[in-house]
Amino acid sequence: MASESGNLTTLTADDKTVYLLGTAHVSKKSVEEVKQLIAEIEPDVVCIELCKARYSALTDENRWRSLDIFKVIKEGKTLFLLANLAIGAYQRRLGAELGVTPGAEFLAAAEHAKTVGAKVELVDREINITLKRTWRGLPFSKKTALIGAIMQSLVARGGDGIQAADIERLKESPQLSEMLDELTKVLPEVATPLIDERNRYMMTKIERCEGKKVLAVVGAGHVPGMKALFGQPSDLEPLERIPPPSRIASVLKWVIPALILCAFAWGFYKNQGRTLAEMLYAWVLPNSVVAALLTIVAGGKPLSVLTAFVASPITSLNPLLGAGMIVGLVEAWRRRPTVQDAENINHDVQSLRGVYKNPFTRVLLVAVMSSLGSAIGAWIGAAWVVSLI
Numbered sequence: 550m551a552s553e554s555g556n557l558t559t560l561t562a563d564d565k566t567v568y569l570l571g572t573a574h575v576s577k578k579s580v581e582e583v584k585q586l587i588a589e590i591e592p593d594v595v596c597i598e599l600c601k602a603r604y605s606a607l608t609d610e611n612r613w614r615s616l617d618i619f620k621v622i623k624e625g626k627t628l629f630l631l632a633n634l635a636i637g638a639y640q641r642r643l644g645a646e647l648g649v650t651p652g653a654e655f656l657a658a659a660e661h662a663k664t665v666g667a668k669v670e671l672v673d674r675e676i677n678i679t680l681k682r683t684w685r686g687l688p689f690s691k692k693t694a695l696i697g698a699i700m701q702s703l704v705a706r707g708g709d710g711i712q713a714a715d716i717e718r719l720k721e722s723p724q725l726s727e728m729l730d731e732l733t734k735v736l737p738e739v740a741t742p743l744i745d746e747r748n749r750y751m752m753t754k755i756e757r758c759e760g761k762k763v764l765a766v767v768g769a770g771h772v773p774g775m776k777a778l779f780g781q782p783s784d785l786e787p788l789e790r791i792p793p794p795s796r797i798a799s800v801l802k803w804v805i806p807a808l809i810l811c812a813f814a815w816g817f818y819k820n821q822g823r824t825l826a827e828m829l830y831a832w833v834l835p836n837s838v839v840a841a842l843l844t845i846v847a848g849g850k851p852l853s854v855l856t857a858f859v860a861s862p863i864t865s866l867n868p869l870l871g872a873g874m875i876v877g878l879v880e881a882w883r884r885r886p887t888v889q890d891a892e893n894i895n896h897d898v899q900s901l902r903g904v905y906k907n908p909f910t911r912v913l914l915v916a917v918m919s920s921l922g923s924a925i926g927a928w929i930g931a932a933w934v935v936s937l938i
Contacts, residue, residue, distance in 0.1 A: 873920025
């Protein structure tokens with residue numbers, strides 16, 4: 550059984566009642582609604598649309614102290630960390646315009662749950678799993694577009710004059726349904742892991758909570774989907790698994806280098822090596838130039854630019870080693886980000902100048918951009934080599 554009143558959806562089954570409160574993450578009104586609702590219904594459990602990592606990001610001001618830039622690069626987490634920073638930076642700029650801290654309604658829920666003796670549960674899937682599942686589901690062209698969107702969000706202005714009333718209207722069901730339907734049509738590969746899977750994950754976790762009255766504080770965009778899933782518990786293990794690369798992708802990452810090497814061998818035996826020289830030129834030039842160019846755009850040190858220029862044609866033939874990792878490590882070695890730099894990340898990512906100024910974020914940017922440049926250069930080079938066969 551379900552009923553709705555404003556931003557609150559009430560779901561009942563047997564002797565259990567689940568209250569879904571749809572919020573906006575930069576809404577003062579949402580903060581007040583959370584406080585008022587907890588006082589009114591006195592829930593046994595308060596569920597929050599956060600994972601441990603995101604909760605830590607909201608509550609632990611010193612979390613950056615333990616971040617090791619070399620470890621981040623070696624583990625291939627540069628893009629995911631940059632994406633997290635970009636999302637947080639945009640929300641903070643928007644929140645600054647509206648006079649509210651992003652995620653304030655979640656913090657209010659956790660704090661006020663204590664006043665009524667309610668247990669607090671973090672029910673969202675880990676952000677890194679969500680981002681990796683999203684990334685694995687994207688074709689190369691859309692991965693490039695997503696990186697571009699991340700870069701844009703780092704420099705985008707807050708809300709371009711958005712008002713609190715606009716935020717509240719976005720919480721209304723008809724508008725949300727239209728927006729989510731449009732996202733599903735345009736980027737279905739993104740919509741599934743970012744919205745659909747998390748709806749199922751959170752609803753299952755909420756229904757597993759012990760207690761007769763459970764209040765769930767979630768983004769308004771999740772409420773319609775979660776409501777439809779009420780009473781349909783899911784196995785969470787498949788949703789927590791990071792899928793391996795597709796078989797086609799796994800094969801191609803070895804087949805393409807093999808084909809390029811075969812083309813080189815064919816060029817060596819044809820015309821006494823003249824064709825080989827042409828093929829090597831066709832492979833090396835775009836690989837080196839594009840990787841070095843994007844490293845320059847990212848503000849890499851001269852040694853990093855040289856490393857990108859030299860390493861890209863080689864690493865593009867080695868599926869186990871990426872140019873971005875090598876260039877990122879060189880940039881980190883040359884810049885040596887300090888603990889102070891790490892602590893300034895949240896402040897510095899509010900502007901493009903700050904991103905380039907902070908040694909920590911500069912290293913991340915160089916690693917991501919050099920990797921992107923190497924990938925683009927490899928595709929250009931491969932096409933050029935094939936044209937010479």
